Amino acid sequence: QKEVEQDPGPLSVPEGAIVSLNCTYSNSAFQYFMWYRQYSRKGPELLMYTYSSGNKEDGRFTAQVDKSSKYISLFIRDSQPSDSATYLCAMMQGGSEKLVFGKGTKLTVNP
Amino acid sequence: NAGVMQNPRHLVRRRGQEARLRCSPMKGHSHVYWYRQLPEEGLKFMVYLQKENIIDESGMPKERFSAEFPKEGPSILRIQQVVRGDSAAYFCASSPILDEAHKLFFGSGTQLSVL
Numbered sequence: 001q002k003e004v005e006q007d008p009g010p011l012s013v014p015e016g017a018i019v020s021l022n023c024t025y026s027n028s029a030f031q032y033f034m035w036y037r038q039y040s041r042k043g044p045e046l047l048m049y050t051y052s053s054g055n056k057e058d059g060r061f062t063a064q065v066d067k068s069s070k071y072i073s074l075f076i077r078d079s080q081p082s083d084s085a086t087y088l089c090a091m092m093q094g095g096s097e098k099l100v101f102g103k104g105t106k107l108t109v110n111p
Numbered sequence: 112n113a114g115v116m117q118n119p120r121h122l123v124r125r126r127g128q129e130a131r132l133r134c135s136p137m138k139g140h141s142h143v144y145w146y147r148q149l150p151e152e153g154l155k156f157m158v159y160l161q162k163e164n165i166i167d168e169s170g171m172p173k174e175r176f177s178a179e180f181p182k183e184g185p186s187i188l189r190i191q192q193v194v195r196g197d198s199a200a201y202f203c204a205s206s207p208i209l210d211e212a213h214k215l216f217f218g219s220g221t222q223l224s225v226l
């Protein structure tokens with residue numbers, strides 16, 4: 001079983017839709033949970049990070065962590081064509097300096 | 112404030128040649144990380160360096176790969192005697208201080224193609 005599983009998609013939605021992206025993981029020692037956005041031929045850009053469980057909101061983006069289920073989510077409200085990118089989840093143990101990434105989900109928002 | 116700078120953006124090498132990838136961290140950042148993204152795979156950690164020190168190289172292949180971050184100048188990822196399986200995007204990231212690896216800033220990457 002991979003440490004981090006992420007459905008690669010692709011996912012295609014109309015503009016204005018609510019998008020739900022998810023990852024599951026197997027390592028219960030993970031404490032930091034990150035979402036990165038990667039445009040084509042660019043490096044990943046940090047969107048949000050969460051420490052331990054709970055929710056975090058930033059504008060149109062909401063990150064959720066459920067440690068009991070080993071499941072994390074990113075919700076994008078009122079999606080825009082500019083949100084079209086690959087979304088990567090990443091996780092890290094406390095005291096570590098290594099991120100473990102999912103394979104990424106490719107999202108297309110159609111005007 | 113310039114971000115993490117990587118060069119070259121694209122590098123083509125023939126099998127058996129050497130590849131040198133450079134990374135200049137963000138200004139004020141003294142922690143550098145290298146990640147590799149193989150086709151259809153997620154980003155994989157390779158190595159974590161501070162100035163003049165390799166802190167964690169547990170993700171580096173045992174042979175042909177080396178990394179450095181000298182006191183002056185960029186961090187270098189060196190791949191000797193490249194093989195086709197080394198073809199990938201190599202990303203460098205930096206952070207300002209210890210315990211900030213969950214807030215990394217990534218460069219745009221170097222796409223290595225081995226013919």
